Amino acid sequence: MKSDSAQLICESLACERGGRQVFSDVSFAVPAGEALIVTGRNGSGKSTLLRVIAGLLRAAAGRIELSGGVDEASVAEQAHYLGHLDAAKPSLTVAENLQFWARFLGAPPAAPLEPALEAVELATLADLPAAYLSAGQRRRLSIARLLAVKRPVWLLDEPTSALDTQSQGRLAAFMRDHLAGGGIIVAATHGPIGLDHPRELKMGIGR
Amino acid sequence: MTAFTSLLLRDMRLATRVGGGALMGALFYFVVVSMIPFAIGPDLNLLARIGPAVLWIGALLASLLALDRLFASDHDDGSLDLLTMGALPLELTVAAKAIAHWLTTALPLIVITPVLGLMLNVDMNAMGYVALTLLAGTPALTFIGLIGAALSVTLRRGGLLMAILVLPLTVPVLIFGVAAANAAIVGPAPFGPPFTILCALSLASFVLGPFAAAAALRQGQE
Numbered sequence: 001m002k003s004d005s006a007q008l009i010c011e012s013l014a015c016e017r018g019g020r021q022v023f024s025d026v027s028f029a030v031p032a033g034e035a036l037i038v039t040g041r042n043g044s045g046k047s048t049l050l051r052v053i054a055g056l057l058r059a060a061a062g063r064i065e066l067s068g069g070v071d072e073a074s075v076a077e078q079a080h081y082l083g084h085l086d087a088a089k090p091s092l093t094v095a096e097n098l099q100f101w102a103r104f105l106g107a108p109p110a111a112p113l114e115p116a117l118e119a120v121e122l123a124t125l126a127d128l129p130a131a132y133l134s135a136g137q138r139r140r141l142s143i144a145r146l147l148a149v150k151r152p153v154w155l156l157d158e159p160t161s162a163l164d165t166q167s168q169g170r171l172a173a174f175m176r177d178h179l180a181g182g183g184i185i186v187a188a189t190h191g192p193i194g195l196d197h198p199r200e201l202k203m204g205i206g207r
Numbered sequence: 208m209t210a211f212t213s214l215l216l217r218d219m220r221l222a223t224r225v226g227g228g229a230l231m232g233a234l235f236y237f238v239v240v241s242m243i244p245f246a247i248g249p250d251l252n253l254l255a256r257i258g259p260a261v262l263w264i265g266a267l268l269a270s271l272l273a274l275d276r277l278f279a280s281d282h283d284d285g286s287l288d289l290l291t292m293g294a295l296p297l298e299l300t301v302a303a304k305a306i307a308h309w310l311t312t313a314l315p316l317i318v319i320t321p322v323l324g325l326m327l328n329v330d331m332n333a334m335g336y337v338a339l340t341l342l343a344g345t346p347a348l349t350f351i352g353l354i355g356a357a358l359s360v361t362l363r364r365g366g367l368l369m370a371i372l373v374l375p376l377t378v379p380v381l382i383f384g385v386a387a388a389n390a391a392i393v394g395p396a397p398f399g400p401p402f403t404i405l406c407a408l409s410l411a412s413f414v415l416g417p418f419a420a421a422a423a424l425r426q427g428q429e
Contacts, residue, residue, distance in 0.1 A: 056288050057428055076292045085285025091224035092217070103213035104293050 006068035013062035035185040035198040044204025046188035079153035090131035116148040156187040218307035228273025229311040236269035258327035259388035275366035297421040313345040336391035350416030357420035
């Protein structure tokens with residue numbers, strides 16, 4: 001997947017939205033195999049920071065780099081973004097939703113998707129249209145995407161929301177596996193997400 | 208290329224499933240065109256003369272109908288975020304969506320056009336020409352509309368704004384489309400020149416539309 005020297009580096013990032021500075025001068029580096037937990041109050045810019053790293057918002061200043069990654073690919077192309085929305089189409093079945101994202105985001109065409117569906121306990125619902133899923137099940141479908149396509153950086157925005165205790169435990173196991181495989185996690189969260197000794201970044205000091 | 212074809216197939220599948228826009232466009236076209244004889248009255252010569260123009264206006268409105276949801280539905284459920292994070296350049300991503308939209312919305316219109324021609328007293332031979340001009344011209348409508356769809360993506364009631372933005376831009380397509388159809392049916396002007404310009408408009412918008420739409424989407428990320 002990547003060499004052990006991989007490192008996600010953000011240098012003096014700043015972001016403005018609607019003419020208001022959301023945050024400025026945010027710097028951190030996360031080496032391979034480590035997780036960064038972004039904490040802070042509502043509106044302190046946790047989600048915005050993740051969206052900036054994912055390339056979904058433009059940074060007003062600063063630099064984002066994945067050293068040791070694939071040179072010609074942007075950070076966004078090497079990252080998974082798990083946001084508040086689940087990107088599941090109601091009229092497609094669970095399997096079709098996952099298959100589309102796996103193909104689109106670059107899984108090998110022959111790769112089977114059943115293991116990912118089984119890992120999030122949706123294998124029995126594979127042929128059900130996503131419209132009939134509960135919020136937690138849709139979330140698990142999103143998480144299956146992270147497992148089906150290998151990307152070194154996971155950007156997780158409130159990953160445990162809508163998940164029951166058992167699913168939260170499974171998610172924590174997925175995250176530990178990802179880190180053990182040399183992955184990088186940046187997660188915005190209010191509560192503990194079941195990782196041992198993550199680094200922490202507190203947002204919203206300069207508000 | 209897997210990403211491109213998988214997006215194309217996914218959008219076509221969505222359009223043909225429940226709640227998709229594929230059948231709606233064709234039905235809307237059918238309804239609009241069949242209203243005209245009621246409004247104009249049973250003057251067969253008049254209907255035959257304005258038939259190609261009516262069919263073109265109907266096709267124009269029908270192809271805009273589902274277009275406003277092209278990006279808005281992906282924006283609303285978070286899919287658009289992930290689409291921009293793929294390795295596929297955004298220009299190709301929007302092109303795949305536009306091609307899927309054309310195949311599911313515009314192509315059915317062209318297929319049912321000969322049937323609608325009967326209602327407007329346009330003879331079968333002439334219908335072939337009208338369908339041909341629609342085949343050559345509707346890609347321009349889709350790819351020009353693509354820009355409007357991308358510009359209005361974050362607006363709640365983007366559909367109306369999109370129609371206002373896009374319809375004026377489609378005037379050249381309308382002029383040359385109807386001119387080519389009329390040239391083929393009543394003459395005396397030759398069919399070739401307006402038809403060639405129509406093809407040129409489609410090809411140009413096929414190239415420019417995805418770039419403009421991708422730029423509009425990137426701008427909309429603020």
